[in-house]
Amino acid sequence: MTRSARTALWAAAASAAAVLTLNPLVVSSGWLVGAFGIVFAVVGAGLLVRGLFHRPGLAVAVQGLVVLLVVVLLFNGGTAPLGVVPTPATVDRLVQLATDGVQVVQRYSVPAVDLRGLRLLLVAGAGLVAFAVDLFAVTLRQPALAGLPLLGVLAVPLALAPGGSGAVAFVLAGVPYLVLLAGDRGTPARHPRSGRSGRSVTGVTASATAAVALVAAVAVPAAVPGLDERPLTIDTGPGDTIAVINPILNLKASLGARSDATIVTYATDEPDPAPLRIVTADVFDGQTWAPSTGADIPRRQRVQDGLSPAPGLSDAVRDQSVVRSTQISIRGLDQTYLPLPYPALRVDIAGNWLYETDSLNVVGDGETTRGRQYTVTHLEVQPTEEELRAAPPAPGDVQERYTELPQLPAVVADTAQQVTAGATNAYERAALLQRYFRSSGGFTYSTTAPNDGGSDAVATFLSEKSGFCVQFASAMAVMARSLQIPARVAIGFLPGRETQTGQDGALSRWRISAQDAHAWPELFFEGVGWVRFEPTPATRTGQSPGYSVPQVATEPPVQGQTGATPPPAASSAPSASASTSTATATGPAAAAAPTGWDRFLGLPWGWILGALLLLVAVLTPWVSTALLTRRRWAGVTGAASSAEAAWAELDDRVHDLGVSWPPSTTPRQRAVGLSEFAGAGSPAADQLARLRAAVESARFGPGSGAGGGVLVAQRTDRQVGRLVRADVDAVVEAVGAQRSRWVRWRARLFPTAGVRRALDWWDRD
Incomplete structure (x- = not known):
């Protein structure tokens, strides 16, 4: 597998994980099937075209076409021949679905019902994200830039969903991106002493910094008290409180709020006001109540022209109801649904406000409630017990x-x-x-x-x-x-608190705070x-x-x-x-x-994931190096391979102590350099000489190194293995004695050989 293919797969993982963080924004998870499908279709098309034709430009064009074809396949509604051949009717349908999806985004707070319009936006967006990440990371070979579309996706749930996307989803999205950064070659770095070409300073530094940030982002919020969720009110300054009432009720979410700041005032001639209704939710999926979304509201249904009769209200009951008037002033409520008494007959308000005939919900057409003042003519319906008992089916x-x-x-x-x-x-x-x-x-x-x-x-x-x-x-x-x-x-809101009693025909006045949400x-x-x-x-x-x-x-x-x-x-x-x-x-x-x-599910997953990430970061160097050493010695079959394994082991261990050399240097040249640390005539120097002689005999034949042929001839394979490993330990100990205590402990606790071998494998084309 080439580096390009590995990068493409990690890019796919990063895109899919980023898309997964959007799940808290939607009531159900059915849309994820299409989203994951389009992500892997885009990446698969790129892998196939690049593998067959070795033309990155062609791969980009095919991936763009795949995004279009998958969207047509999933959302054509029977208007596309063979399911993927778009027609003018297909274009009209996709435009309509996209418009419906935009309306869902504009009207509803999270989590929204994933109707086909919103599902189209999510799936198509997932395809475009996968396309952009693959373009930056694979085609342009700039993995750092792939973070831009990924960040754009991650920012959405962080801004909209109470609690964000969750620690698990955040970590799943961050890890693949760190791998992409680790594989960034950038400008080759060179060893300060040897001049040997190494890994990208940019890639290694960026990935290390991002890894620390990822651990902190998961662990710190779990450790810091007081970061609770307050989705209802946002204090923007003294006397200026903005309330947003979520029209979608999750059964674990509260409408309660701590702020008692006034957000709505009204004056009415109704002696015992009923609650002000904002919206009705009539779709229940077992966890959430949400307003149904159907066809667009005709623009002719303006509240200024009068609302249609309330559904189910007979003329007899309507005639016995009292017509009331309520003047409402919005001080700190900012959303698209208009608070009204039910049922409203007419609303005198500036702007484009439309009503739904089956619910009488009033929605702003590009309007919001903040700062609005309006007068509502409505009915005070007081049904009798007999009317309710006698109601037909x-x-x-x-x-x-x-x-x-x-x-x-x-x-x-x-x-x-x-x-x-x-x-x-x-x-x-x-x-x-x-x-x-x-x-x-x-x-x-x-x-x-x-x-x-x-x-x-x-x-x-x-x-x-x-x-x-x-x-x-x-x-x-x-x-x-x-x-x-x-x-x-x-x-909506409970009636609130009466601030002025209506007397002698005057209107009573009331105030509503965010605490009255109901x-x-x-x-x-x-x-x-x-x-x-x-x-x-x-x-x-x-x-x-x-x-x-x-x-x-x-x-x-x-x-x-x-x-x-x-x-x-x-x-x-x-x-x-x-x-x-x-x-x-x-x-x-x-x-x-x-x-x-x-x-x-109730476990403190923020703490757990933070601890696991920290544990993995601490243990990865040691475990990877231990596995590398075990694999290296497990492959030893004779004196020659023992000598090579020992020399490679020596290379890795002294590297952790800060001693390294270019790959082109000979064993004799390396031994000369290490002898400066071992000390001439010392036992460690003799052991270093035996190691050098053994590896020269293994590479160039018996007798090519002084003492090497004697070592091979007079010892069994097992004896040679034990001897060379003991020699490695002695030389490493002698070199370590010349280094600081900090360097010695770092080499013992955080050996880097395994990590360096993994990064070298990543860079292999």
């Missing part, structure tokens, strides 16, 4: 879309069934779920996340019975969906539309909506006796004893108990 498309769930632990659906046993309609089930979380279930509000943030997060929350609003809202929405009640999660479930009832429930305990949210508490409450099952409330006579549900048995076997505590894998 939801339309088929709503039912299908908003009850979809991924595979979850059985305990989630089982708990929902147990909590709502005895309920006769969707409203009673929803009310029982809310009561279960707020009072009867033994849950407490806490700013500490449950241990599990993965696919068992809801089950873990049901077991630990402690969490913040994200857990409460998500758990109720998921359990409602398991009961076939359409549900989604809303993200999430709650919305359940769909035909005729009323999307209805807010409040499962988070009153210690956080105050009183729940009046309509969500039945006047004649359906009694929930007694705690500790799940399934005790008898189902209707015609029901085929299991008996109370069977239910209790099932709960014992599959209840929340059993299903959500931490697994060995959970404990493994």
